[in-house]
Amino acid sequence: MDVRGAGKESILDCVRVQIFGGGGGTMQEGSKYGNIVRYALDRIGEGAWKAGAKLPSVRAMAERNGCxxxxxxxxxxxxxxxxYVYAKPKAGFFVAADPDRPSPRATAxxxxxxxxxxxxxxxxxxxxEYMTKAVFQRRGALFDYGDPQGLPSLRQALAKHLQDVGLFVDERRIFVVSGSQQALQLLVSMPFPNGKTHVLVEQPTYHGMLRALRTANVPAIGLxxxxxxxxxxxxxxxxxxNPIKLFYxxxxxxxxxxxxxxxxxxxxxxxxxxxxxxYVVEDDYLADLEHDSRNEPIAANDGCDRIVYVKSFSKTLLPGMRLGLAALPPPLVETFREHKLCADFGTSSLSQNALELYLRNGLFDVHRKSVRATYRDRMTELIRVCRETLPTQVTLDAPAGGIFASLFLPKTLPEAEFARALGAAGVPMVPGERFFLPGFPEAKPLMRISVxxxxxxxxxxxxxxxxAEARRLLRTTPKERDEASGGHWI
Ligand SMILES: Cc1ncc(COP(=O)(O)O)c(C=O)c1O
Incomplete structure (x- = not known):
């Protein structure tokens, strides 16, 4: 949200939380300090002080405010x-350019x-460090396009890595992809040896898959x-x-x-x-968060003969590296290679080399354990607090782990309205409609919550x-809410 586009109230509310650390109670209303912050934010917010403009000198501001x-x-x-501002040594304070200024809502x-x-x-x-090593020790890779299927030595390391989840796949069937999203997009678009045309998806399902289907104009069916x-x-x-090419x-x-x-x-x-x-496309994007080694993927039940196994490194490592893998049944390998080559000639060799060094030195395993524990503790806390705090009409079906859960809503608490209210209260969540095919009935409206x-x-x-937002909305009828907001709910 651009400060200029925001109402004054919302900026100040957020600033209270950001700068003064919590509820209105901690800010001394009317203090000189608060007045100066408020005054500066107002000027920036309404565009009177533009990016690059110098703020009044500290001395002048002190005199004006008697402080x-x-x-x-x-x-x-x-x-x-x-x-919001930056300092130049010996020159004073200046209004920061928009891209450097965090959104007040986002930070609050x-x-x-x-x-x-x-x-x-x-x-x-x-x-x-491993990126730096990849640049220096393997700089030759930066001057070349490499194998579109992925660095052979990384594929070997990945084949070994997959054994941890019970998959024994030859590295010749493994592709390094630029994020698992790329694998999904390529699989949706390419022809399959079974000659079928439709994609079957769970409902609800990952909205990135729905997007891929929409842009590729592939007919989809929900289950x-x-x-x-x-x-x-x-x-x-x-x-x-039905002519189901793949089930995602x-x-x-x-x-x-x-x-x-x-x-x-x-x-x-x-x-x-x-x-x-x-074919089944199994998106095991959170495989690294599994605590129970007996929980093997579907692919472990057929050695990847019918199952395309897709894994991401975005949730446990760095999404900006754009790293994922796809382990393919042999009849799909050549077509996938052709599509991957046309998409990008191969995933960044810098990212690939860094991942390989990181995996080989055993650091990924160490990190994976720590991140697994972090998210497990957060999820346990989410389940506990939701059970204790939410009104009984809003329920959470506790997941076994991971990072996402869904809050299920009663009919009296419309999803879109609740989503808007949560956004305004500084606790945004993703409304369930994003995870459904157009027209597929949402049996229980939901909001996705992430830890x-x-x-x-x-x-x-x-x-x-x-x-608090749920209780407030459940107390009032839609008509009352509409009237209270002057006809448009914010
Ligand atoms: C279920 C699922 N699959 C795939 C992806 C895409 O991840 P990547 O960053 O590896 O492309 C996401 C991203 O949120 C996801 O939630």
Whole structure:
């Protein structure tokens, strides 16, 4: 949100939280310090002080407000630490350019809508060393295009890495992809040896897959997924009577619900795929967060003969590296190679080399354990706080782990309205409609909640706000809410 586009109230509310650290109570209303911050934000907010403009000198501001130079300095430094202004030695303070200024909402928010990790849980500095090593020790790779399938030595390391999840795949079937999203997009667009045309997706499902289907203009069919999995008879009927090229599934820690399939369901899916000549694309994007080694992927049930196994490094490492892998059944390898080559000639060799060094030195394993524990603790806290705090009409079907869960809403709490209210309260979440095919009935309206960027304390604060918003909306009728907002709900 651009400061200029925001109402004054919202800026100040956020600033109170950001700079003065919490509820209005901690800010001394009317203090000189507060007045200076407020005045500067107003000027910036309404565009009177443009990017690059010099702020009044500290001395002039002190005189104007009848306060000490120190008070002005503290106020300017608070604005600086929040990115609104910057200091030039011996010249004074200047208004920061828009891109350098964080969105007040974004920094004040507890980002329950996040899908990418924060710095605190990621080995950024450590990985940076490996990037540097990749540049210096393997600089030859930077002067070449490399194999579109991926660095052979990295593929060997990945084949070994996959054994940890119970997959024994020859490296000749492994592709390094520029994020698992790329694998999904290529699989959706390319022809399959079974000659079929349609894609079957769980409902709800990962919205990035729905996007890929939409842009590739591929016909899609939905199959309901609930806390107890999918109806296997329905799955069989789809496989039998529709031209299903592939069935896309996130077998564990599903996005957006966090659910995982039971062993018997995973085995049945693999069996039915083989029986009806359907491929399964298993998106195991959170495999590294699994605590129970007996929970193997669907692909472990057929050695990747019918199953395309897709894995991401974005949630446990760095999404900006754009690293993922796809392990393919042999009949798909050549077509996938051709499509991957046309997409980008291969994934960045810099990222690939850094990952290989990182994996080979055993650091990924160490990091994986720590990140797994971090997210498990957060999820445990989310489940506990939701149970204690949310009104009984709003329920959370506890996931086995991972980073996402869904809050299920009663009909009296419309999803879109709740989403807007949560955004305004600084606890944004993603509304369920994003995870459904157009026209597919959302049996239980939902909101996706994520713990990837919220630690336990933030979860506690955030869920309190969510519960308060839910109670407020449940107390009033839609008509009353509409009237209270002057006809348009904000
Ligand atoms: C289920 C699922 N699959 C795939 C992806 C894409 O991840 P990547 O960054 O590896 O492309 C995401 C990203 O959020 C996801 O949630």
């Amino acid at each position: 000490s130079v120190n008070t002005v300095l503290r106020a300017y430094e608070a604005l600086q630490s929040e990115g 928010a507890i980002p329950f809508d996040a899908a990418s990790p924060d710095e605190s849980a990621m080995p950024y500095k450590e990985f940076f 309901e997924r609930t806390e107890s999995g999918i109806d296997l008879e329905r799955l069989e009927r789809h496989f039998q009577s 599934t996130a077998s564990r820690f599903h996005n957006p619900t966090g659910w995982s399939y039971a062993k018997s369901q995973r085995e049945s899916i693999a069996r039915l795929a083989r029986k009806y000549d359907v 990837i960027r919220a630690d336990e304390a933030a979860i506690r604060r955030g869920v309190e706000l969510v519960a």
